[in-house]
Amino acid sequence: MKRFRAFGLLALLVLVIVFPVLIPDPGFDSIAIYTLLYAAAVTGWNLFSGYSGYISLGYSSFTGIGAYTLALICTHWQIPGGYIPFLLLPVAGLVAGIFAIPMGWVALRTRRVTFVVVTIAMMFVLQALAFNLSGFTSGSSGIIFPITLWSGDFYNIPYYYVSLVLLLLAIAISWWIRNSKYGLGLLAIRDDEDRALGLGVRTWAFKLSAYVISAFLGGMVGAMFAYYGGSIFPASAFDPVVNLSVALMGFLGGVGTLVGPIVGAFLLEPFQQYLTIQYGSVGLNLIILGSLLLLIILVLPGGIVPALHSLWLKRMASRGAISQVSHAMEQEEGMLLESAEGKRGNR
């Protein structure tokens, strides 16, 4: 089974790598780029909100800061379009991470619903600042990124692979946290923060550092969003719809799991784009999307990945009753799966 999983992952990776070569259609590639970016964003969101249980509905604070950082660097130092802005993505991430320190310092003093609202409020403060500090951010007229002179067919390719790298980086960080003592501490905070503190988890340091790491990834993804879009405005950089989409994708896939956010983004983002293209003009897209979300939440309240996981365990259990050998195997498999799907923290 282990080998099967490895092969599956490898095949998926190869498919993702050759996708733009197989389907050179710019429309599809642009949807694919947004999907990859959203997957990276949700993974970044999840490694703080999912693992620690502090649900943030203000993730676009960080994507917005990243986007503005890259845009301001490009205009102030007259950086030409092309590959150089890609190299500046870590700078955008760092700036978002630095901003996250005081923001987290304040926000993390609150819990539960209050935390959710504080994160929303902070995003609106940042949006208002982007509007009002017009000498610095050029306010509502926005900032245009330098033009990139790539030919039509090739244009999407670099963006695609940089987005893919961002996603892989996000997954790597998320995987590392999930399998470290640090991640275990975060899960302990999710399950019972006061008890975790009593047991010696330095909750404050854990929460704040995870918040900053999450912001770092958000900053890079946001800069990439903006650079691919070509321009940036206060309302599009600090967008409440992005906040909600990120959280929705996380919940759809399964919060606090490693692959849940990716599954959520890969399902929801293309579907959303398809609905907008197909039914956006008639105005049916919101109704269809809402009904579908409602259905999924009511049928699978834990998210897709945990639901599939328990289904899998059930199947293995019924098979395990037949032979003892497979029983031992399935136990090993179950433990492996649990550690991968985020159940370990509950034990």
Added chain:
Amino acid sequence: MALIIDALLSGILTGGIYALMASGLTLIFGVLEIVNVAQGILVILGAYLSYALNQHLHIDIFLGLLITMPVMFALGLGIEWAFIRRLKQDQSRIMLSVLVMFAIALIIEGVLNLIFTPDLVTLHAKYIDASWPIGSFYLPRVYVFSFILSIVLLTGLYFLVYRTQFGYSLRASMQNRTAAELIGIDVRRVSAITFAIGVALAAAGGMAYGATNLFNAASSYDLISRLLVIIVLGGMGSLRGALFASLGMLIISDLTTSLWGSQWASTVFFVLLVGLLVFRPQGLFGQLGGRKQ
């Protein structure tokens, strides 16, 4: 000085309207432990219902409330029965409720966009176009009427919650759900009615909002973020908190607008909110939630 008094007056008048919308939201949170993020779009739905009655049947917008509030009450009962009742009472309840209510909000927004188009509209009545001069100020009648409406409904709500048998059950369910069930209160029924009352208040709030603002379905996003901020500031589940926070928010916003500039109005408010929550995470009138995270 005149500027400040003017700002205070308009802050109090609009604050009353927001208190109406926020009290529904905070009641729903207090009893059902769900965050009704659809409250924004329900307010807009209420405004559109008044608009439709006014446009097609020429029913006065204030009298129309006698129709729209019961209709929205029934809608609230329906939503509670169909979706909220199915949410489990566990740790994930609050977040799942956000998602469910958001999905419902999306559907309502889509339907409103289909029926009414995204063009901005406002509610009209002849007798509210004028203003009353008081000294050197002018009080727009529409604000005064809406404010009176808010006072009447909030007083009614106060009596319902603090002076009736149902109110006792409601407050008991709010304090401790299990204990309330143990002493024989039908918490599910109380929950359903509370939710419906919250939605009916949204209808009235929507009428007042629609009479004082241009609106379309997308206005709900701005509204819900303000309402959430208000009830967090006041303390989740506290009616008094919702009232004082609404007045405080609108007065501060209006003062900032007249002293500094309208673009800073919400910034100042949000900064004050964040500052306050650092020292009082439970809000002005809220109670600390024990060990629950």
